[in-house]
Amino acid sequence: MATILVHVMPKPEILDPQGKAVGAALPRLGFDGISQVRQGKRFELTVDGEVTDEVLANVRKAAETLLSNPVIEDVVQVKVVREGGCGCGGHGHGAGKAEKDLLA
Amino acid sequence: MATILVHVMPKPEILDPQGKAVGAALPRLGFDGISQVRQGKRFELTVDGEVTDEVLANVRKAAETLLSNPVIEDVVQVKVVREGGCGCGGHGHGAGKAEKDLLA
Numbered sequence: 001m002a003t004i005l006v007h008v009m010p011k012p013e014i015l016d017p018q019g020k021a022v023g024a025a026l027p028r029l030g031f032d033g034i035s036q037v038r039q040g041k042r043f044e045l046t047v048d049g050e051v052t053d054e055v056l057a058n059v060r061k062a063a064e065t066l067l068s069n070p071v072i073e074d075v076v077q078v079k080v081v082r083e084g085g086c087g088c089g090g091h092g093h094g095a096g097k098a099e100k101d102l103l104a
Numbered sequence: 105m106a107t108i109l110v111h112v113m114p115k116p117e118i119l120d121p122q123g124k125a126v127g128a129a130l131p132r133l134g135f136d137g138i139s140q141v142r143q144g145k146r147f148e149l150t151v152d153g154e155v156t157d158e159v160l161a162n163v164r165k166a167a168e169t170l171l172s173n174p175v176i177e178d179v180v181q182v183k184v185v186r187e188g189g190c191g192c193g194g195h196g197h198g199a200g201k202a203e204k205d206l207l208a
Contacts, residue, residue, distance in 0.1 A: 001139075007146050022147070022170065031166040033159045036150035042111050043126070046140035055137045062135040066126065 002051045004059050007077040008068040009040035040076070043067055051080055106155045108163050111181040112172040113144035144180070147171055155184055 023037035127141035
């Protein structure tokens with residue numbers, strides 16, 4: 001079992017109302033020093049069995065067609081994490097052993 | 105100028121309707137081999153000037169109070185990317201020179 005992370009962001013030229021709203025709220029709530037905020041999506045896909053090239057091609061295609069809207073969003077990262085970890089090192093998730101950043 | 109990435113995911117025990125909906129759609133659209141999908145948020149915060157400890161503490165606090173809902177979400181990663189890159193290596197974003205994964 002492996003976890004594949006897919007990160008999707010609004011295209012740089014596209015207006016990002018959510019990011020703008022958060023960016024405007026930060027100074028009001030006392031968080032200074034942050035000049036811009038952009039908000040996107042993070043997906044954790046659990047794949048059963050081995051991550052074959054076919055599975056990877058499948059995930060990349062799904063990322064570009066279903067997990068993102070190619071008109072307004074970019075898939076900025078597809079990252080394979082072996083052995084069940086989610087590759088973020090965060091609490092409760094457990095870091096994967098080998099990570100392979102894979103977008104090309 | 106630096107970019108700090110903040111990744112937020114629903115707590116594992118919390119129902120993730122968006123992830124479930126995407127997970128159910130994948131096989132219908134011909135994407136097999138993916139047994140579970142969880143959907144969270146990814147933020148790119150642009151910080152002017154040097155990333156000092158104070159700025160980092162500020163970002164961490166903002167991540168845990170404004171960028172996530174601590175009742176149902178976990179901040180799973182706060183990642184500092186130096187010199188303007190967004191640290192994903194994706195097209196159009198440019199990889200940062202030095203990345204520091206920082207959550208502790």
